[in-house]
Amino acid sequence: MKAIVLQRSLDSKIQFVTLPKPVCQTNEVLIRIKAAALNHRDEWCRKGLYPNIQDGIVLGSDGAGIVEEVGAAVDPKLIGQEVMLNPALHWGDNEKAQGKNFEIIGMPRNGTFAEYVAVPADRVFPKPSHLSWEEAAALPLAGLTAYRAVAVQGKLKAGEQVLITGIGGGVAQFAAQFVLALGAKLFVSSSSGEKRAAALALGASEAFDYGVDNWSAAALESSGGMDLIVDGASGDTLSQLMNIAKPGGRLVFYGATRGNPPQLEARKLFWNQLQLIGTTMGTDQDFAEMLALVDRLQLKPRIDAVFPLNEAALALDRMKEGIQFGKIVLIP
Numbered sequence: 001m002k003a004i005v006l007q008r009s010l011d012s013k014i015q016f017v018t019l020p021k022p023v024c025q026t027n028e029v030l031i032r033i034k035a036a037a038l039n040h041r042d043e044w045c046r047k048g049l050y051p052n053i054q055d056g057i058v059l060g061s062d063g064a065g066i067v068e069e070v071g072a073a074v075d076p077k078l079i080g081q082e083v084m085l086n087p088a089l090h091w092g093d094n095e096k097a098q099g100k101n102f103e104i105i106g107m108p109r110n111g112t113f114a115e116y117v118a119v120p121a122d123r124v125f126p127k128p129s130h131l132s133w134e135e136a137a138a139l140p141l142a143g144l145t146a147y148r149a150v151a152v153q154g155k156l157k158a159g160e161q162v163l164i165t166g167i168g169g170g171v172a173q174f175a176a177q178f179v180l181a182l183g184a185k186l187f188v189s190s191s192s193g194e195k196r197a198a199a200l201a202l203g204a205s206e207a208f209d210y211g212v213d214n215w216s217a218a219a220l221e222s223s224g225g226m227d228l229i230v231d232g233a234s235g236d237t238l239s240q241l242m243n244i245a246k247p248g249g250r251l252v253f254y255g256a257t258r259g260n261p262p263q264l265e266a267r268k269l270f271w272n273q274l275q276l277i278g279t280t281m282g283t284d285q286d287f288a289e290m291l292a293l294v295d296r297l298q299l300k301p302r303i304d305a306v307f308p309l310n311e312a313a314l315a316l317d318r319m320k321e322g323i324q325f326g327k328i329v330l331i332p
């Protein structure tokens with residue numbers, strides 16, 4: 001089968017190769033991939049900034065396709081089913097945080113940037129019928145992360161004011177949709193005028209340009225402050241986000257695209273009774289709740305661009321530059 005593996009000795013850090021078709025283990029299903037989606041994690045692997053990375057592993061956490069074979073312990077009725085997969089493995093017993101065996105499909109185990117992937121049978125779910133292959137592939141990792149950030153860790157209530165930062169990001173676009181779906185008032189930030197205009201058209205009340213000096217003061221003044229802020233950038237915008245939070249506000253972080261914050265204003269944190277909350281992907285229950293919400297409201301992932309598998313390097317470069325609005329998809 002054709003596949004994209006990590007190969008850090010090459011300039012592009014990845015290689016388009018031919019590998020043997022995976023063998024389905026007892027509790028696994030073999031999926032013929034119809035579409036796979038990028039996540040920033042794939043780029044962190046290219047940069048060598050992800051733990052336990054190995055050259056030769058097939059990248060890609062998200063995918064959707066058709067079950068072609070099942071292992072001896074799996075119901076053969078699954079063969080021929082249209083499915084998408086939950087890339088989170090072995091969360092463990094504690095709802096509050098994943099255990100030490102937690103793993104994500106696509107490193108260190110082989111992922112979805114290939115014609116086939118073998119995954120445990122309990123990781124596959126029927127493809128929502130209102131989604132295309134590209135949309136179904138785009139949903140799982142970012143949808144799960146966004147749902148937990150907004151609804152579980154963020155404990156969003158209807159009527160609250162919520163800022164989703166960097167609306168062009170894969171997770172951010174789902175978070176924005178979930179905020180509106182749950183009856184809250186949506187605010188977004190983006191470096192791009194085009195993305196800000198699109199977010200307003202989709203229902204955001206205001207869209208801020210985080211590239212402008214002191215944007216947070218203007219945002220606080222016009223909005224009156226945020227009950228909840230969901231951010232995947234961290235870096236030097238963290239202190240600005242703390243300015244926009246209402247007293248008692250919650251700031252939920254799922255990523256650090258811009259690195260660590262250079263400073264943390266402890267006085268602002270304790271005096272304003274702010275809560276800084278971390279979040280990562282989600283439990284199986286979070287995944288089920290996210291799917292139910294997507295299904296009930298017929299929500300659709302925003303697809304930024306679709307590339308053939310052999311152009312994965314171009315697709316990853318697009319994500320590295322941050323020019324996308326929504327999810328980038330590969331078709332094997």
Ligand SMILES: NC(=O)c1ccc[n+]([C@@H]2O[C@H](COP(=O)([O-])OP(=O)(O)OC[C@H]3O[C@@H](n4cnc5c(N)ncnc54)[C@H](OP(=O)(O)O)[C@@H]3O)[C@@H](O)[C@H]2O)c1
Pocket residue numbers: 039040041044141142145165166167168169170171172189190191192195210232233235237254255256257258279280281319322323324
């Ligand atoms: N913890 C988890 O489970 C988890 C899951 C998924 C992702 N992540 C992490 O979360 C981050 C985002 O992931 P993603 O896949 O959604 O990434 P992505 O699609 O690559 O997001 C890139 C976006 O980040 C925004 N951005 C860049 N600098 C910013 C800043 N200073 N302030 C606000 N926004 C900024 C830009 O938005 P604009 O173009 O609109 O300016 C850009 O489009 C990555 O670091 C990723 O590793 C973590």
